[in-house]
Amino acid sequence: MVKQERAARTRETLMQAAAEFFDRDGYGTTTLSRISKAAGISMGALTFHFPTKDDLADAVQVRGGTITRDALDRVAVDPDRPLRVLVGVTLELARLLEKEAIVRAAARLTRERRSTSADWPATWLPTVERLLESATGHDLRQGIDPKAVQALVVHLLTGAEAQIRCATSGARDPSESAESQLSDIWHVVLRGVADGTRTQGRGEDELVS
Template structure:
């Protein structure tokens, strides 16, 4: 059992180190040697768990998806209008991108390895789309606003938050004026002036 526990810890240490390297340098800029040095683990130990860089990147993306789904499942149940819940969901995504290297890395790898069936957005995009659809059917949105446009906007916003969060982590001494979550909250505040339906619709 002790040997099995050590193997599990070693594997996770490698994944965490790889996530930080992929987040910083991207898939093509990351070597297995650098992952080993960052993890303090030999190349032999790495190849015992992952036979190729592709396998290691797959695991990072899978864990990024899992962390995201678990975080969204853990959001408190609210009786708020669907539009508010959709915005709350994106704020949680922003928090994850800011706080979790594995999530940030999964988002980056999704762009750099589009041929893999492990897109980070698969962990949340349907949830957001369903909430925007509900908001539209509930009359919360202006009649000219389409839910698909808001779903696309969410993708663009997450890409921007990801880039900003990465830049903030690369310059830890430069304290940002606002957190990624607060920046996104303010952006949504501006957006709602243009997308909401008539007063009294719960917008």
């Protein structure tokens, strides 16, 4: 039992160290030797648990996906206000991206390792789709295409991740959290930005042309 616990701790330490490198530097430039040194674990022990860099990256992506699914399971469910729940889901995802290097690594590895099956968006897109399906006929305004809202969610989270990376690299003031910024954006989106008193007689197509 003690040996199994020690092995589990070693794997966890290696995954956390790898996540930091994959998140910051990407898959291509990260090496097992750098991970081994940062984790304070010998190369022999590393390759015993993860024979290749692909194996280690797979493990990081799986762990990032598990953390994401577990977090979304804790988001409050309100069957009468699925759109509100959707906003909460995106805020939780932004929080995870900001706080968990292993989640950010999973998101980046998804883009950089096309052949992998551990796709980070696949851990939350089904939830988004389900909520939008429920929102149709409930709190989603009539005439709004759920697919357009889904695309908006993807863009918002992509933007949140990009801003987080700017903050961690020192290119942006990190004083305001990504979750807080995304909340402000949702207030704008849900209220709309066009002044109806000034746009009467002008179609939506004209406003965005």
